Amino acid sequence: MSTQADHGHELIPRPAQTPDALRAALAVVDPGRLEEMQTTKDEAFTMAVEWQSLSPVRSWVLAWARDIEIACRPDLSARHARAKSNVEHEDPVVAQEALRDLSAVLDEAMEAVRT
Template identity: 75%
Template sequence: MGTQADHGHELVPRPEQTPDALRAALAIVAPARLPEMQRTKDEAFAKAVEWQSLSPVQSWVLAWARDIEIARRPDLAARHAHAIRHLEHADAALAHEALRELSAVFDEAMKAVRM
């Protein structure tokens, strides 16, 4: 498992950015998403072969590392869930704020996994 900054309670340590480590972490923090992970992994590997490029696989790893970072940190998970619930709020200002917050959560998680 990788190193991590102190963000308070974390459900699991930040996993290494390998398919097996990401899958193991996801099995703990969001097991219901395992079929989605496998489907998107299969798609990424198929595109990598078709395009003769590792970029689809690299994108898959980063996207799942980001999602796992959110799920393993209750602070980010709570902010993410709150933003998602308010994205289609009838009050446009609240919906816009939810979109801004969702973007901030994704940015924070991506920054953490790219360290």
């Protein structure tokens, strides 16, 4: 587990960026997504073999590290849920603002896991 900046009340320490560590973290913060994680992992490894490249595996690791970062941080999790619930709002101004906030949450989480 690595250290992380204090964003206030993280549920667990940021996991190492390995499949096993990410799976263990997801089992704590969002166990309902474990099957999805396994499916996308299988797809990433299949693509890596077909493409003869590790980039699909690296993308998989970063995507799950990002999603776990969001789930571990109540501040990001709340913003993420609120934005997702408004992305298809009937008011286009609300939907556009939700899309901007969703993008900002994803960017903030990705930046956190890349440091």
